[in-house]
Amino acid sequence: MTDTQLTATGLLASLGAEIPLVAAPMAGGPSTPALVVAAADAGGLGFLAAGYTSPDELAGLIAQVRRRTGLFGVNLFAPNPTAVSANAYARYREALLPLARGYGVELPQWQTSERDDDSWDAKLAVLTRAPVPVVSFTFGIPSAEVVARLHAVGTLTAQSVTTAAEAALATERGVDALVVQSYAAGGHSATTTPAEPVAEIAIEQLLADVRRASDLPVWAAGGIVTPEQVRLAIAAGAEAVAVGTVLVRSPESGASAAYKRALAELGEGDTVLTTAFSGRPARALRNAFTEGFTSLAPLGYPAIHFLTSPIRRAATQAGDIDAINVWAGTGHREARPDPAAQILRRLAGEGLAR
Structure with missing residues (x-):
């Protein structure tokens, strides 16, 4: 010391x-x-x-x-x-479907999004x-x-x-x-x-x-x-x-290779407080997902977390840093x-x- x-x-x-x-x-x-x-x-x-x-x-x-x-x-x-209505869930699911199809993954239906x-x-x-x-x-x-x-x-x-x-x-x-x-x-x-x-x-x-x-x-x-x-x-x-x-x-750290790479490659970018990934406020580096879905995402944790999970898992496996949650504080640089x-x-x- x-x-x-x-x-x-x-x-x-x-x-x-x-x-x-x-x-x-x-x-x-x-x-x-x-x-x-x-x-x-x-x-x-x-x-x-x-x-x-x-x-x-x-x-x-x-x-x-x-x-x-x-x-x-x-x-x-x-x-x-945090509760989310069936209608709000369905609207967000519909917005996410094109991205999900691109990865070949299924998104959970409302009735499978039980409180957890x-x-x-x-x-x-x-x-x-x-x-x-x-x-x-x-x-x-x-x-x-x-x-x-x-x-x-x-x-x-x-x-x-x-x-x-x-x-x-x-x-x-x-x-x-x-x-x-x-x-x-x-x-x-x-x-x-x-x-x-x-x-x-x-x-x-x-x-x-x-x-x-x-x-x-x-x-x-x-x-x-x-x-x-x-x-x-x-x-x-x-x-x-x-x-x-x-x-x-x-x-x-057990962070994925994609997450670590995103912190390095998007390091000069800004962070945003978003509900897009989980339905709960969380700070992440801006990427295509936050830009495309932050304004559409309802509150609703953990239902929205489970809804977006298939996309995030597939994007992580593919190394696509534009569709994963790159959690980062303001001092990420x-x-x-x-x-x-x-x-x-x-x-x-x-x-x-x-």
């Missing part, structure tokens, strides 16, 4: 971390056991993303990580579906049978009873929040820490009210708002990609910083193909001049 390198404090230090950096959970592939272990090797904390996995798959991923390190967490999608809770109860059972150090939640805020169940087996809990009101409710439910996510974050917004616009509030101001609403430790997230931004967030009251996009191109541990140590200040 150098004199200029930041050191972990508070809750993160109590978990065994040495630097105040968290490898954020990125569902759908990027967050692999290798990435989580690399975060621990750097002295930080890495999260497995339970979203879109089966309970058995989650148990297997946890076992893989546990063989290498005891310093890790698991992120869960807390159930908070991402195996919430079964995943909680996995985490209470074989407890992990920390569990975080996104999309929804779990009940106090769920938080108490995890506390009873020795697991700390963290809640992703995007507003002071969400922070206050999460505090009331008994969580141990808050992950304060700004509008600049890549991938899905953690908002619990996806029908409302995501406010464009700078992370420093958002941290101040949340700290007035809660006295819990806060971790900053969203668009933070340089050592200077990390230090600014910590100076603004964050105990730690969670990063995602900056790790996507690392060798340990800093994403490099460096080892994840090296990226995290750099963000913590390793190698900075005095």
Whole structure:
């Protein structure tokens, strides 16, 4: 540890971390056991993303990580579906059909788009049978009873929040820490009210708002990609910083080759907050899909996620970066193909001049 390198404090230090950096959970592939272990090797904390996995798959991923390190967490999608009408679904499906036909894939009909809770109860059972150090939640805020169940087996809990009101409710439910996510974050917004616009509030101001609403430790997230931004967030009251996009191109990331290539080739482009891929606000690099479908896409998660999945899978296999979701925060230009541990140590200040 150098004199200029930041050191972990508070809750993160109590978990065994040495630097105040968290490898954020990125569902759908990027967050692999290798990435989580690399975060621990750097002295930080890495999260497995339970979203879109089966309970058995989650148990297997946890076992893989546990063989290498005891310093890790698991992120869960807390159930908070957004309804979409049959008519709105049908209109969007019709708009997507030409693209689907081009890939030779079938799109699900309305009646197959059932509400889905991402195996919430079964995943909680996995985490209470074989407890992990920390569990975080996104999309929804779990009940106090769920938080108490995890506390009873020795697991700390963290809640992703995007507003002071969400922070206050999460505090009331008994969580141990808050992950304060700004509008600049890549991938899905953690908002619990996806029908409302995501406010464009700078992370420093958002941290101040949340700290007035809660006295819990806060971790900053969203668009933070340089050592200077990390230090600014910590100076603004964050105990730690969670990063995602900056790790996507690392060798340990499980992001597809198409996703990594898109981050490199579309790197000079802008990002857009879109519901086109999943029916939930999410920040992605602009491509033909976002340009063609953002204005047409209804809210409706997870129904719209399942509707577009066949297209996105086929496009990924074909290496077509114009039809995949290239989740990226506003700082995506800093994403490099460096080892994840090296990226995290750099963000913590390793190698900075005095």
